Structures are given as structure tokens and as C-alpha cells.
Amino acid sequence: MRELDYDVVIVGSGAGGGAVAKELAPLAAAGKRIAVLEWGPKLAEDAYTGREVEMARQIFFDSGGVFTRDRTVTMAYGKAYGGSTVMYTGTSLTIPGEVVAGWDVPGIDYGDLQQRSAKYLDENNAHKLDESELNDNNRLFRAGCLELGYNVEQFPINVKGCRSSSLCNMGCPNGAKQGTHRVQLPVAEAAGVEVITNCRVTRVGEASCDAVVADPGFGLPSVWEPGEYRIKAGVIVVCGGAVNSSALLLRSGYGDRLPALGRYLTLHPALILVGEHPHEISNFRGHPKSFYCDEFRESERFILETCMYFPFTTAKNLIGFGAEHSELMRAFPRLQMILVLAMDPALASNRVLLDGDGEAVIDYTMGPTVLDSLHRSMVTSARIFFAAGAQRVHAPAGVSFFIDRKDAGRVEEMIPRANVVPGKISVTSAHLMGGCRMGRDASDSVADGWGRVHGARALYVADSGLFPQSSEVNPYVTVMALADRVAEHIRDHAGELLQS
Template sequence: MAASPLQAPEAVPLPPPPSSDFMSQDQWDMLWALLDGILPSYVRASAVTDKETQIPIPDAEFDRLVESITNSFENPPSKELIAEYLAYRPAEQASFRVDCLRSLAASPAKAKLAKVLGSLGTRTGSLLLTGYWSPITQQPASVREAIVKSWTTSRLATLRGLAKSLATLANKANGTTSPYYKKLSGYSDVPKDWKPVQGFDFKFIKLPPGNDVHDLTTDVVIVGSGPGGAVCAKNLAEAGHKVLVVDKGYHFPPSSLPMPQDAALNYLFDNGGGAYVSEDASTALTSGSCWGGGGTINWSVCFKLQDFVRQEWADEGLPLFTSRDFDECVDRVWEYIGAGTEAVRHNFRNGVLFDGCKKLGWHAGIAAQNTANKNHDCGHCHLGCGSGIKRGPTVSWLPAAAAAGAEFMEGLSVERVLFDSDGTTATGVQGTWLSRDAEGGLDKDVAERTQRNVIIRAKKVIVCAGSFWSPVILLKSGIQNPQIGQNLHLHPVNCLMAVHRQQTRPWEGSIITSWSGEFENLDGKGHGAKLEALCMVPYIAFSLQGWTGGLDAKLTTMKYHYSSSFISLARDRDSGRVFVDPETGGPRIDYTTSDFDRENNLEGIIGLAKVAYVSGATEMRVHYPGVPPFLPNAAEQEKHVQDKDPEFTDPAFAKWLQQLRTMGNKPPLTSFGSAHQMGTCRMSATREAGVVDERGSVWGTSNLYVADSSVFPSASGVNPMVTVMAIADWISRGVSREL
């Protein structure tokens, strides 16, 4: 049951939408027509009122469809509500369109999309791309849906990719804005039993209006307030040094968390619409961009760096990682964030993963949480944790840093590191500060808020801006090192959704509390896939769903509260790169999951399908193009014997798995996601091999350090937060000794 209005987070108004002038009105009209074809209106044939916008279903067929829906649910919605939902047209809703605008405005591919939409608006382009002389905007919804369907199986990869991108855009916007998730399933952006919690009262430096450059001086300036920067701040401030932590993001207290999905994607995540997209459009990438960084929006799960990865890094000439010193760093971090398993309670899908692996005779583990062994059933931490139980940076490291005298500045976008006349000695940073508005909010136009150019002079500079922004800052600072931005690792994931007979209420309970390492070492060198549960707020659960038609998409979302989604997370062997966008000055991501790594993802997905099978799932969906859902025979499932592989006992299941292997998951037509970024300022034993040395010091410079996931020599294979904090603990203690 949703929280009452008196027990809900404080509203955080959205900022004004970005300009839509990167496309013409005709191009926008073409886009809305296409998206309306992806999630169209379906009505009983006898109830059709508009043949252009509604797709009729014969009355008898419509009645059978509604009847099958009501019979498949324990507590089905009313037939009237089902009919209302099937008739709903998301693309006509203002909130849906604004969400699409925010996503597209942040996409480097928007110019390409505009060009395609422009071509579709011509008769020649329409004939070539759709087979129809009349443009899509002049076609009824049934034809528009048929056109997009034809693209999904086109011989032209470009059209298949276009269909995938448009479906992802539509599903994401629908997931964040549709009122029907609440109406049909009871989902709420507010966790049950939510109550206001008093967070730490951060004090931020504020600047008066002015046209001159504002100068600040400190001992250490730390760029980024995430796990790396926060650990550095505490250690250095407690050692007696003057510390200033700056971040381009802003602070939101627990009383404002969790946010609604659309607000969270704008305020808590980087790149406006909530995600970056790789250059080939194959991978959606999320990273935190708020006070506390990724530690504010991560899912509480804590893993220590595994021994085989530590040995791999040590073998590259970095003995730190097998040393007692690093053990002590990890132990200090683990204890301080309260990581442990004593209070873990599995929700439905984590129980399915844990018990399913046990039934198969596979490894199953319990994932530690950074909750100081307090129960933490919030399934919304992706949208910010309002309970104050998760010991992220804003609950642990940063308040301790403040108590030791550290100062903070939100809203400061650092553009470059400053150097002395020798060109190698860092002396501070330069950036642009953007204030809150007069009411303390962030929803007013930028022109109504104070902007100042800022120079911060410091004895030491520590860049902790993450694997996307840290290399960008170094590159824009003029540092000459071809390794900067290279070696990008992402832990690419594929997803599987299982539908169950009973309600799962997947938005409730801790997000990840179980995992399996059964497939984590497929090559004998530590590369493979881990099996984990997925956060299931609606936009995540459905953004990457494969699309085969509007009706199937709508029926799938109706199963939301009977579903569980899981990920196959690869420790990638192969890498990509980050480079600077010449127009925006921000990061662009060039990454395509390699054949080697995607095969590991595929093995993990096959493993998850087997877990779902032995757990009694009634339907399984993989997000691979051309692979239909599998509906097991319940009688065959019930025959499963402990430790037996169902691929060898159920011929129908074996046939489906073989189809899955044959179709595969080759990008860019298969969708990948990632919430972990590593390696773009990698630590190395020599200047030729990386960007920083074992102390975190940038090669060829002095007084300049990097202390975040970008210094990882390769992929960690586990959630990187604990490793980031342990490395930051090591680097900051070294900086303190130098000071």
C-alpha cells in the first residue's frame, strides 16, 4: 500500500526541459508517431472511436484476452481497468514526451536520429525505409506498429538498431511516467513504512554574485564527493590538513529520498536523462552525479576484491594488492561502513536465486550490505536511500570529514587542473560554480541562479570524479599521456525476467542480497559472469526488454508484480575508451562488448534460465532479439531432481536454450547495461602502461593524484565501491604523509 501524503519524501521539482531545437517540429511529430506505434492503443472493435489512433481487436478475441489476464493473476485488476490500460497512449502524454526529450538531448546520437526522422518525412525516404509512399505520420497506428515490427527483423542492421533504440526510449519513458504501474500492481516510488529521517546537516560554501574570478585556498582540493573522494576527505581532515571537497552535483537529504524516478534520473545521475549510451548504442551506462556520488545511488551490496584479481594486479608490478597494507585498508573500510550479512533478509527474487542455485548444486552466496547490520528492506536505493541506514558517503565518511574541519562545495564543475610554470606541478583547479535558486531549489532556469568562475589553489589535488570524468579532466588539463581514457571496463550485463505464479512485489526488499559465482571463472583466468538480482523500479525492469509488438509489451508490463529480473554480470577481459566530446566538453564512451565477454554473459543468462526453471517460473524472457519467451510445462518442472541440470531432463527447455545459444547476444542489437565503470586512469608499474603510479600520483606530474575506480588496472569483477574506498584509503594516507 502506498505511503500517505503525510508520509512521503519532500517533493523535488524537475528543472525546465532542455531545448528541443535539435530537431524540427516535423521530426518530432515523426518520432511521436513511431513511439505511438511501439506502445499503441488497443480497444475492443465495437468500441473504436478513432480508426487512426486505435488498433481494434475483435470483440470475442478481446474478451478472451481480458479473461486470460484475470485468470492468470491471484488478485486481478478489474476488467474495466485492463481495458483502460490497453487503450492508454503513452506517446500522447506530456510527461512521456518530456522524458524522451531529456533522454535525447543528452544523447550523442541525436543528430543521426534527426536525420533518419527527416528522411522518413519524405516520400522517397518513406518508400525506401517503410515500403509505404505516405509518411508514417499519415499512417494509422496499426500500420505504424507493423512498420516498426518489420524493422525488428529487417535484413538491414541499421533498421533493426533503430527499432531497438526507439523501443528502449519508449519503454524507459513509459516506465518513469506511466500511472498504470501503481494502478495495476500497487507500485509506489515511496517505500512502504517510509518515515522522515534527519540526515547530516551539510554546510556548503556559497558565493555572492560577481563577474570576477573567485579565489579559494586550501591544503588539499578533492574533486568528487563519491566513495573515493569521501574517504580521502575524512583521512586528510582527521590528519589535520585543510580540505575542500567539491562536486558538480548537489546534496539531497534523506527527507527528499527516494525521489520519483524522473526526478532521480535528472538530479542523482549523470548526463541529464539518467544514463550515457555508448557510441554504437549497444550499452546504457549509469553513474552517480550528486553529493555522495555513486555511494548515494548504489544498491548497498558490498564485495571485497577477490584474491585472483588481487594477484593479477600484483603480477602487473603492483605488489600493493597482495600486501598486508592493502588488507588493512580493506578491513578499515569494511568496518567503517558496517558491511556484514547478519541482518540480510532475502526478498522473493533473491530467495529464488539463492535457493535455485542450491537446487542445481551450484555456488550460492549472501551479499554483504553496508548497513551496520541493520535490516534494510528498501528496494528504492537506486533512487536515493531515505532511511539513512545505508552507510554511503553522506552518512559515514563525509560527516566525519566535516567534524574534522573539511569544507564542502556543491555545484562546482571542475574544468581543469592548474599547474605551476614548470607545467608539471599541480597548484589547484579551475571550474564554474552554479548556485541553487533563491528558494534553495534547482528547478529554476540557470539564468536565475548565480554563476561564478572559481580558482581553488591547493598544495595537493586529488581527482575523484569517476571513470568517465576523471580522464576528461586530465585530458582538458593538457596532460600528455596516451593512456588517459583508455582501458575502460564496464562489467556489461544482460538481463533475464522470470514470471511467477505468486505476487513478488519486486520493488520491495533489499535489491541484492544473494549471488552466484558458479560462472565467474569460465576461462581459468578469472573472467566469466556472476549471477545477481536486478533492481526492479519500473524503468529499469522494462527499459531493456526486447520489443516484438505493442500488445506483447503491454501484456508484459502487466506481469510486473509477478516478476523477478536477474543479471548476468561479466568481468570483462576486453575494454573500450572514454574521450572528450568536442561540443559539450563532457565524456563520450566508445565501448562494444567483445565476442569473448558476451559469450560469458550468455553462459550466465543460460544459468539464470535454469535457476528460474527449477524455481517454478511460469515464463522466462531474455532480452535478446529473436528469442521468444519460454513457457515451461509445470509437470516437467515438478520432476526436477536435486543437483540435476534441467537442460538434460526437459527436451522443450533444452530446445529453447539451444535457440538462445544460436541467436546469441551480439551487440549492438542486443541491449547491454552497466553501472560499473573502471580503468580509464589505470594504475601501473610504468608510465607507458598507465596513468598513475602505485601511490595514485599521475605519471609525469607532482602533487596530482587520482583516487577512484578509474585507477583499477582491470575490471574488479565485483561491485567496485569497497575496492574504490580501500584504494582511496591507501592513496590519501600517502598524500597525508607527503604533506
């Protein structure tokens, strides 16, 4: 095993890790040794081919289809230089004030997070697309919502030089999406922060960690030789994402004194719904996600967003098979798509744990309130599709595969609540939050409001794992805002934390 010395080790290079790396860049420029250890590869620019199956295999864990233990939900999260910011869609929202108030974490208030969020919205070039850049899929969603009198808002998107290829979730082939791989990590590296890819951290302690470098067979080579490493570090910042940060700390033995570790995981359980128009619409050209409807966030606990997925992902999410399924897939150029996000409560029983090999297992159950939200969201989406002009709608819990336009007034009875059963509908998640939640003390949380692990001197978490409850909006901006706080705390205490 090779032994190395650093002042700061950051585990993971996604929204949290990338923000910490950049914010600690002044320390690197002043001579401190800082390393980002990233499990995933760095791909060359021309390796982003947009080919769905190939890209899914290279930049996601389990090709974007990690199952929960009972196999009722699949989860997508990234494994790459830049983490999930490589394949996120780039919708850039600030967390609502009432959600932050509900978190009730000492030291964290809306004003602080809002200010830090504004910094990242600016840094990552978040802005609303011009009307001329919106495709039919997005315009129809807005039209349907307005027709029904629902509130509809436009997303700020963090792109620069977007060429409308609609491939965001496979990694942008045009270098347009402004994830940490394009913004924060290059700045950190220019200041002297080292980023080591293909490097999985297997254990963390308070003054050292163990890691293994292995060549995945694609992507650029790691700057470290394949092999095992022990790295001494003054400060360790865990930013592996909600599932992997929890798993890493559990594997490292922190579960014994932190009973909340791995728990209170929330997923924003999601449905992909489609409506079929009588004529072709522009759907797989143009940025996929421009509008959202939060009319029902507080009352029925879901939000609706525009989306457009690729044929494989779409097919997987349409419940049914055989001739009807083929018929709908053949209508792909005529499909309008809506993504549902349900607001799931943070429950101690929903958690990350380890299997016998020390690998993460996600034990997650969709309770009745989540199923109610998913049901209401299907009914509401069907109404929006019809209001936008769809000739028929596919509802995963419908009494028939298609609901025809002539039945548009009967969607309530065509989509019975009793049909919304886990395992019978295709539920996904790309917004994993919690597991290392912030809070007052170790009785029901893992870290304090600065991300410092309770009882630890120099071990921090700075990623989506910190969320005490879900963000109720797309989370990446909030992840960066929280990571910004963690980095500030480390900078402010560098004198005592980094004595070398």
C-alpha cells in the first residue's frame, strides 16, 4: 500500500465536492496540498457521444438504474469527474424559505442559503432561455397549464452556448452545460488542487483514508497508478452523494455512535408520463426542461416539470408491453412528456445500509402519502396533456393502456387510486437527499450546520447527504450552497485544522 500526505482530502467531485474544491483553491494557491479523490472517470470531450446505453454505462452507477432493496424504485446518480452535474439537466432553483425553516438546523437560515445560491446561479451561468429556444414539448406544457389556470414558471438553466441537442442527461456533447466539471473543478485545478479520478475511497477516519485506483477501461487515465493507497490528511470532506457518503461512513464504523447515519433518505419519487399528439412536435430537439408547475406542491405534495427522455428510458417507464407498448413507442416524435416529483417525508426507516460485502443497499418504502401524491399527479398530468391538445394519454395506473380524448372528462375514474401500487408503476429518482443529515446533535443527525460530523474534529460532509428533509425543488443549487458553508468553515479554521 502506498502512503501519501495531504492537508485536505475531498471525496467526490460532484455538486458538493466541486464547490468545496473551488472554495478551498486559495489554500492550495497558498501551498496547502489538496486532493479530490473521485471514483468515476474523466472522459475526453469527444467521448460524449450521446449514445444512450454507452453513456449510461460510463458515467452512472449501474447505468442509472440502481434498485431499492424491494425493487420498486430505480435511482440514477453519477460516477464521473463532476459527479451528477455531468448528466443533470441544469435546472437551477433556490430552495423555498419555508422549506429551510422546516429543516430547523441551528445556524442555517434562508437568507444565508439564498445569498450563497445566488453566487452559484451566477457562477454557473443560470438564466432563462429565450422564447425562440423553447421547443414544442415545453410550449405545450405551458399552454396546458395556462389553459387550466395552473401556475407555471420558467426554469433558469445553467448552459453556455447550448446547441439544443437535448442530450443533457447523457452528458452534454457540446460542452454547454455548466456543471462542476466545466466551472469549479478547472478553477480548483488551476490553483493547484489535484483531482485523482478512477479512485474509490473505501474507508475514512479523522486523519487518514484508504483508496483504490482501478482503470475502468474507458476515459482518461488517472494521475495515480492503479493500486492501493493510504492518505494522511488534516481535514477530510466527504462528498460522495447521499447514498455513497452514508455507505462510506457506515463502512468506516461511524454508525455505532451516529444512529441517524444512513437514515432519513428522501428521493423525490418520480414518474415519467406521456401524452400523444395527432401531429409531430419538436420534443427531442431543444433543451428538454424549461417549465415547472408548483401549483400542487403544498396541497398535494408534487411538482410537475417538462422533460424528454431517450427511447430506452422512455420505454422502460411506460407500464405495459406488447402491441400497445410498441404503438406508443412508434409515436415517439409525437409524444409530450411530463416528469412528476413527489415530495416524500424524511423517515428514519428509509435508509442506506450495507450488505455483507460492505456495499450500499437502499431500503426505501413509498408510504401512502407518496402514493396519494403520485396518483394525484397522474390525474393532473392527464388533464394538462388533454388541455394541450393530446389525442390520448398513457397513465401508468390507468384502467386501460390509453385514455382517449373522448374520456378526457373522466380521468378521475380512468385512473383509480387503488391501481397506484408499488411495483406496478415505474418509479425513478434522480434527487437523492439525506443519510448524513444536519441537526442539533448525534441523537437524530450526523453533522452540524457547518457539515462537521458530530464529535469529529476535522471530518466533514458537504453534499446532498446533509439535507435534513427534501428540498422540495431541484436540489443541486442548494447542495452547492451548503458545500460553500462547509468550505468557509474550513477556510476560517485552517489555522487550527491544518497545522503542518
